[in-house]
Every structure is written in structure tokens, then in C-alpha cells.
Amino acid sequence: MxxxxxxxxxxxxxxxxxxxxxxxxxxxxxxxxxxxxxxxxxxxxxxxxxxxxxxxxxxxxxxxxxxxxxxxxxxxxxxxxxxxxxxxxxxxxxxxxxxxxxxxxxxxxxxxxxxxxxxxxxxxxxxxxxxxxxxxxTADVAYISQLSYPATMQAVWDEICSRLGFTYDSSVAINPGYTIQAGPAGYTCRQVLGYIAGANGASVFVSKAGVVKFKRFVAAAPAVFDLTTSDYIRAKQTNPIKVYSRVVVTYNTEDQLTYEAGNGDDNHTLNVENPFMSQAMVNNLQAQLNGFSYLPLSMDARGFPHLEHGDVIGFAQREGGSWLETITTWEETTIPWDGIVAYQSILLHQVLSFKGGLKLTLEAPSISDQQSEFALEGSLSQQVNRLNQNAVRYGKPYYGITHSRTEGFVVEREDHLSRLQLNSDVMDWKVDGESVLYLDAQARTLKFGGTLEAVDGIFTGTLQGVDGVFTGDLQAVGGTFTGTLQGVDGTFTGTLQAGTVRSSDIYSSYIESAEIEGGTITGSLIRTNYTGSRIELDEDGFVSYDSSNRRRVILGINAEAGMSGFQFNGPSGSYEGQIYSVSNALHIIADDELFLHGFGSVLIQGDTEFDDNVGIGKYSDIEREIDDLWNAIIALT
Structure with a gap:
């Protein structure tokens, strides 16, 4: 009120x-x-x-x-x-x-x-x-929660009210221990508000001041307003007093899965649909409503605008007669001397109308005992029941396929050898209980445990492999590879470009390509052919082989001797000579004969020193000949 x-x-x-x-x-x-x-x-x-x-x-x-x-x-x-x-x-x-x-x-x-x-x-x-x-x-909008579940009903209530701009007062009392296990997908905000209120023994309404409130129902609640016989025009009792002693809550409407508490027949049973309730909540609800009663009635009264729906009201009704009309015994007759009997009911539905004056229509409907025991289905009920029989339901397998709010679609073999779970966040394909294909949409990660085969596949983006082995043909127009790339028998066609390729990354495989472009190639062996005439570059130097696989020219460094240069071998592979450099000198050494020949002139510049016997043309001893010439010149003087 x-x-x-x-x-x-x-x-x-x-x-x-x-x-x-x-x-x-x-x-x-x-x-x-x-x-x-x-x-x-x-x-x-x-x-x-x-x-x-x-x-x-x-x-x-x-x-x-x-x-x-x-x-x-x-x-x-x-x-x-x-x-x-x-x-x-x-x-x-x-x-x-x-x-x-x-x-x-x-x-x-x-x-x-x-x-x-x-x-x-x-x-x-x-x-x-x-x-x-x-x-x-305005609460008839889809509820998409941002909370982490399980979440308390209080947190869900606050999230909805905050999103809709609702304010609520102290009448909204939510059990702090009540939780919702999974996100309530498929429900509107108004439905979720009603479910939370129902779990706490209440209904939701907006007060005359625009504030959201709970109307909490309890047994033996006192009346907040009393109407006298002069305050109403007509009061009609529509059924005997309704009393509830048993509660049945359907938490799965498709499979008709229920929790129940209390004792009583159908006429004394309160049936509730609420997917968020547990057995403990149902027990608490039954304890709260056990013995809850009201008088079913319909009343036309003077307008009392301060009454709110859900208020418990009392009203007086004149029920008297003459002594001659009384058929009950003295001890069974409870009519007051003034003939006024007091009753109590609850405002479940009211209409306040103003047309110069103010009129109030009050109703507290109830289902009769006969309706509770013998429910007749109308055409609409028959269609709904038929739809329930034919519709796909949560958690029920259909040829190995089930779906639920928590997992989405699940496909599983009868022997449980393989199982596929699919929803908007996760795709998890398991074999023998182990994930072989797993997609985490939020993390944008795809994990595959098995053999990846492709006859003709095009990969775009960045392909990374820490310890991956690729077999078959791997073709790429343009790609960046990081991690370890290994190939035992792989053929690369086109252009393979790389900033840096380490020999340790490919030591157990080879790369075959018509053309390779790159900044730096580092490795233990680079050669122009496997065998025969070829050039090889390894950690010891540069080597040229002839068609008989003999080492003919070797370019390298002898770090211990402090020298570097060329070594030349003959057709048999024997040593023939070398050209090497040391500090401040370049040496040309022939193992047997050294032959210098020029089709033009052979020019020697700089100070030239001849050591040991040097023969030039027909002169076998050039030093002796020069001495004789010098002595002849002196004799002339």
C-alpha cells in the first residue's frame, strides 16, 4: 500500500x-x-x-x-x-x-x-x-550477460537493473546464497527478473512512484486495508478458500523435470516454472508459503488509489438470516449477532478507473478443485503439447546429437570413442578422450594433434611451427616462416625468400628450388651439385671438384699458420703448388716446375731479387755473365 x-x-x-x-x-x-x-x-x-x-x-x-x-x-x-x-x-x-x-x-x-x-x-x-x-x-529485450558464471542472483539482478536504468527499494530481498549456474541465454530481461523474484518467493511490479519492488508472499500475512460493507458495491466469492501446502517447480519444461516439496493434492499444490531453481530453493519456498491462503473473489468497490497489487485486504460481509431460516445446530453456528462476517483476500488483479468519480474493480482468481483434478485440454493446449513432443529439446540425444545452454551442440558416438563439441566460443573434437582438434575463438587459437595432409592447399597469413614436420609439397606465394622448418623429402618450387636461414634449422633436410633470394644464408655446406664437377663451400673453405670428384682448387685459411690462399692439385689429385699470403709477403710455390708465360710481354716491376740459380733463355748462369761483362768494362777504363 x-x-x-x-x-x-x-x-x-x-x-x-x-x-x-x-x-x-x-x-x-x-x-x-x-x-x-x-x-x-x-x-x-x-x-x-x-x-x-x-x-x-x-x-x-x-x-x-x-x-x-x-x-x-x-x-x-x-x-x-x-x-x-x-x-x-x-x-x-x-x-x-x-x-x-x-x-x-x-x-x-x-x-x-x-x-x-x-x-x-x-x-x-x-x-x-x-x-x-x-x-x-522496456525489459522485453534479450538478456546477454557479461558476468562470469556461476553468478549470484543478486549480481544478475543488479546487471539487468543497471542496464535498463531501473531503481529498486528495500523490498527487493534476494538470498545472497542463491546462484545461477550458467548464463541465461534465450531469455528476456523481464523473464529473468521474474525468475529471480520467484525463487525468492515474490513477484515483480513497479510502484506508483516508478520504483521496482518485490511483492513477497507469506502465510498468515495481516491485512493492510479493511473495507466496510459501505466501501464496495458487490463482493462475489468465486471459489472456496484457496490454501497451498505443496510446491512443484518445473525447471525443464520440455522433459517435465521437476523439484517438489510439501504434501497435498493438486488443489493445494502451487505449480511454478523456473529454470534457475534448485531443490534447496524449492524447500525454502515451500516453507515460506506453507499454509498461504486467500479467498477467491471478484469485487466492485469505491476507488482507493493508494492500494497496490499484491496488498492483502480485509472486508466485511453481511451474512445473516432469521431464526426460522437457521438449519444448523447451535454449536455449529458461527454467525455473529450483528450478521457481519470478516474475510481476507489478496489483490491479484485490480482496475482503477476515473470518470468523474473513482471506481475500483478487484479480483483474486483461483482454479477450482474440479479444474485441478480434471484438466481438459483446449485446441491451443493440444497444439502446444504436440509441439513439445516434436520439438528439439535441450540435453536430449537425437541420433548422437544433443544441445544444451552450457555446451552448445554435441555429437558423440554411441561407444564414446569420438566426441565433438561446438559453440560460438569453442570447437573441441576428442578421440579417446584426447583433443585432436581444438579451436578457442576468444584466444583465436587452433590446435591440431595429428597428421595434416593437403593435395592442393593455399595458406595465407603467418604460419608458425615450433617443432613441425611437413611432408609433401609446400608452396607459398609470399609468406613469413618463424620457428623450425624441417623437410626430409620436400620440394620447393617458385621463389623462397628468407631474411636469415640458419643451418641448424635445416640440418636434417634439404631445400630444392630453381631460385633462392635472400639477405643471408648461413650453413655448414653449400654446393652446386651433389657429385661430379661442382663447387662446394663449407666451414674449411672454397673447393672446386672436377668430374672425377677430385679436389682441384682449394681456397681457405690456415689460422694456425697465420696464412691464407689457394692450393692447386693435379688431375690425379696430387699436390702441385699453392699461392698464399703471410705478413708483408705473397708466395707462389710450385711443387715441381713453375711456368710463367705471356703471349705479350711479361712485366716485373719493383726491386727484383733472384735467389739461387736462375736461367733466362740461353743463359744458364746469368749472374756469372753479368760479372764478366762488368770486369770487361773496368779493363777499358
């Missing part, structure tokens, strides 16, 4: 009460001069009986005389007050500090009747009719 002042409460009970109305439409105030009438419908159930865990938007239908249109989804807040024009000092039996009535008369405080948003409109003549719903209608 919405809190009101003592003055407002007293004036509501007066039969000469006069209502004042206004509405704030998109920030603009409209009075009774523009408001024709309105009705507000509140519900905690949409079925023929009591429900728990609902989140039903309230509905406003208002008619206005407007000179201009209002925008789409405009907010409308209707208000009610009571005129105090006739209030006298004798009637003002209220605390002085609580009185805010002007001296010349006025009204009580303005009571808000809820915050609503325009959904549809219609104009007849110059009167606009607007159909509006409260903010719960």
Missing part, C-alpha cells in the same frame, strides 16, 4: 469526497479541463489462479483533449488529490505539523498513480486515447 497522509486517508472514506486530477505528459501539466477519463490496470497474475515469479507491466488508458501531438514513448504520470474546500476547524482533527492545507482551502497532497510510457494512440474527433505501459515493458 502506498503511504498517504492521515488527511488523505480520512477524505478517501468520506462519501462526499471530491477528486482532483492532473497528468504530467512529457513534462507538461494537464488538468481535469483536458483529461476526459483514465483507467489503470495492475496484475500479478495472467492466469485463472495464483502465480508467483511474475513481472507484468501495468497498463494506463487515458483520454485527453490536446491541441498538439505528444512525442512517441512520452512519459505520462497521472495524479489524484482530494479537495479540502469544505474542511472546517471542527473536522481538522490532525496534528498541526502534518497539515499543509492553505487557509483559503485547497487539496490534499497529490498521489502519483505510476509512471507510464505511450505505446499506441488513437484520435476520435478531438479526443486522443493513449494506451501506455510502465517501465517493465
Amino acid at each position: 502506498y503511504p498517504i497522509s492521515a488527511l488523505y486517508s480520512d477524505y478517501l472514506k468520506r462519501h462526499d469526497r471530491e477528486f482532483l486530477i492532473k497528468a504530467i505528459v512529457n513534462g507538461v501539466e494537464y488538468t481535469n479541463a483536458q483529461i476526459v477519463d483514465f483507467s489503470i490496470e495492475n496484475s500479478l497474475t495472467l492466469s485463472d489462479g495464483f502465480e508467483i515469479g511474475t513481472a507484468i507491466p501495468s497498463k494506463l488508458i487515458i483520454k485527453l483533449r490536446l491541441k498538439s501531438e505528444i512525442p512517441s514513448n512520452a512519459k505520462i504520470i497521472p495524479y489524484l488529490a482530494l479537495s479540502t474546500e469544505g474542511l472546517t476547524w471542527d473536522q481538522a482533527a490532525y496534528p498541526w505539523q502534518e497539515m499543509n492545507v492553505p487557509w483559503d482551502g485547497g487539496s490534499t497532497e497529490w498521489l502519483p498513480l505510476g509512471e507510464f510510457f505511450v505505446d499506441s494512440r488513437e484520435k476520435v474527433n478531438n479526443i486522443w486515447t493513449f494506451v501506455c505501459y510502465d517501465k517493465l515493458v
Whole structure:
């Protein structure tokens, strides 16, 4: 029940009460001069009986005389007050500090009747009719959670309210130990709010001030408002008093998997659908509702705008007769002397309408005992049941294929030799319990344990291998290879480009290509052919072989002797001579005969020293001949 002042409460009970109305439409105030009438419908159930865990938007239908249109989804807040024009000092039996009535008369405080948003409109003549719903209608959007699961129901509730911009008060009491095991995919935000409320023994509604609240149901709850026989026009009891002692919660509607607690027949059983509840939650719910009862009724009453759906009300009903009409025994007769009997019920559905005066229609429906025991299926129910029989269900295998909210699609052999799990985050293919193909979409990683064969494959991007062995033909137009590239019998065609190729990376294989371009090639052996006439470059130097595989020319460095140069071998492979360099000298050495020949002139520049016997042409001893010539010159002088 919405809190009101003592003055407002007293004036509501007066039969000469006069209502004042206004509405704030998109920030603009409209009075009774523009408001024709309105009705507000509140519900905690949409079925023929009591429900728990609902989140039903309230509905406003208002008619206005407007000179201009209002925008789409405009907010409308209707208000009610009571005129105090006739209030006298004798009637003002209220605390002085609580009185805010002007001296010349006025009204009580303005009571808000809820915050609503325009959904549809219609104009007849110059009167606009607007159909509006409260903010719960904005929760009919898919719930995509960013939480890590399992998560507490409180965390899920806060995430939804934060996303939708909802505020809630202290009536929202969620058990801190209640959790949701997996992300609630496939549900709307409003459904999840209702499921969380149902697990905590409540339903969800939006208060007259626009705040989200819980209506928590408990056994033996006291009435918050009492109606006298003069406060209502008609009260009709539609069924015997409804009492609940047993709770059955269906957590899997397709396979009809349930938890239950308590004892009782179908007429005393509360049936709930909630995929997030556990057996412990059901036990707690049954303990909370055990003995919960209400009187099913339908009532037309005077308008009491401060009543909220879910309020427990008491009402008096005259049930008397004459002594001659009494057929019960004295000890079994419980009729009071004044004939007034008190009852108690709950507002599961109410409609507050204003057309000059204020009228309230109250309902507390229930399913009769016969309906509970003998349920007849209509055409729609038959279609739904047939759909349940034919539809694909979570967790049920269909020729080896199952699907669930936690794993997605699963394909498994009957003997469990192989199993494939597929969802938007993971693809996991297992054989004998070990993953042979695993894709982690979030990490963008694909792992394969086995042999990769390709007849004609094109790889783009970066191919990395730490310890990979490739067989067959590996072709690449342009690629960057990092890690270890090994090939036992691999043939490379086209151009293989590399910044740096280390001999340690390819020591156990070979690379065959028509052309190789690169910056640096480092290795223990480079040769132009496997055998025969060829040139080889290894760690000892540069060697030229003839067609008989004999070493003919060797270029290298003798680090121990501090020299480097060429060595020449003859056709038999024997040593013939060498050209080498040492500090400040270049040596040409022939093992036998040294032959210098030029088809032109042979020029020798620089100081030339001949050591030992040197023969030039016909002169066998050039040094002796020069000495004789020199002596002849001296004799002439």
C-alpha cells in the first residue's frame, strides 16, 4: 500500500469526497479541463489462479483533449488529490505539523498513480486515447550477460537493473546464497527478473512512484486495508478458500523435470516454472508459503488509489438470516449477532478507473478443485503439447546429437570413442578422450594433434611451427616462416625468400628450388651439385671438384699458420703448388716446375731479387755473365 497522509486517508472514506486530477505528459501539466477519463490496470497474475515469479507491466488508458501531438514513448504520470474546500476547524482533527492545507482551502497532497510510457494512440474527433505501459515493458529485450558464471542472483539482478536504468527499494530481498549456474541465454530481461523474484518467493511490479519492488508472499500475512460493507458495491466469492501446502517447480519444461516439496493434492499444490531453481530453493519456498491462503473473489468497490497489487485486504460481509431460516445446530453456528462476517483476500488483479468519480474493480482468481483434478485440454493446449513432443529439446540425444545452454551442440558416438563439441566460443573434437582438434575463438587459437595432409592447399597469413614436420609439397606465394622448418623429402618450387636461414634449422633436410633470394644464408655446406664437377663451400673453405670428384682448387685459411690462399692439385689429385699470403709477403710455390708465360710481354716491376740459380733463355748462369761483362768494362777504363 502506498503511504498517504492521515488527511488523505480520512477524505478517501468520506462519501462526499471530491477528486482532483492532473497528468504530467512529457513534462507538461494537464488538468481535469483536458483529461476526459483514465483507467489503470495492475496484475500479478495472467492466469485463472495464483502465480508467483511474475513481472507484468501495468497498463494506463487515458483520454485527453490536446491541441498538439505528444512525442512517441512520452512519459505520462497521472495524479489524484482530494479537495479540502469544505474542511472546517471542527473536522481538522490532525496534528498541526502534518497539515499543509492553505487557509483559503485547497487539496490534499497529490498521489502519483505510476509512471507510464505511450505505446499506441488513437484520435476520435478531438479526443486522443493513449494506451501506455510502465517501465517493465522496456525489459522485453534479450538478456546477454557479461558476468562470469556461476553468478549470484543478486549480481544478475543488479546487471539487468543497471542496464535498463531501473531503481529498486528495500523490498527487493534476494538470498545472497542463491546462484545461477550458467548464463541465461534465450531469455528476456523481464523473464529473468521474474525468475529471480520467484525463487525468492515474490513477484515483480513497479510502484506508483516508478520504483521496482518485490511483492513477497507469506502465510498468515495481516491485512493492510479493511473495507466496510459501505466501501464496495458487490463482493462475489468465486471459489472456496484457496490454501497451498505443496510446491512443484518445473525447471525443464520440455522433459517435465521437476523439484517438489510439501504434501497435498493438486488443489493445494502451487505449480511454478523456473529454470534457475534448485531443490534447496524449492524447500525454502515451500516453507515460506506453507499454509498461504486467500479467498477467491471478484469485487466492485469505491476507488482507493493508494492500494497496490499484491496488498492483502480485509472486508466485511453481511451474512445473516432469521431464526426460522437457521438449519444448523447451535454449536455449529458461527454467525455473529450483528450478521457481519470478516474475510481476507489478496489483490491479484485490480482496475482503477476515473470518470468523474473513482471506481475500483478487484479480483483474486483461483482454479477450482474440479479444474485441478480434471484438466481438459483446449485446441491451443493440444497444439502446444504436440509441439513439445516434436520439438528439439535441450540435453536430449537425437541420433548422437544433443544441445544444451552450457555446451552448445554435441555429437558423440554411441561407444564414446569420438566426441565433438561446438559453440560460438569453442570447437573441441576428442578421440579417446584426447583433443585432436581444438579451436578457442576468444584466444583465436587452433590446435591440431595429428597428421595434416593437403593435395592442393593455399595458406595465407603467418604460419608458425615450433617443432613441425611437413611432408609433401609446400608452396607459398609470399609468406613469413618463424620457428623450425624441417623437410626430409620436400620440394620447393617458385621463389623462397628468407631474411636469415640458419643451418641448424635445416640440418636434417634439404631445400630444392630453381631460385633462392635472400639477405643471408648461413650453413655448414653449400654446393652446386651433389657429385661430379661442382663447387662446394663449407666451414674449411672454397673447393672446386672436377668430374672425377677430385679436389682441384682449394681456397681457405690456415689460422694456425697465420696464412691464407689457394692450393692447386693435379688431375690425379696430387699436390702441385699453392699461392698464399703471410705478413708483408705473397708466395707462389710450385711443387715441381713453375711456368710463367705471356703471349705479350711479361712485366716485373719493383726491386727484383733472384735467389739461387736462375736461367733466362740461353743463359744458364746469368749472374756469372753479368760479372764478366762488368770486369770487361773496368779493363777499358
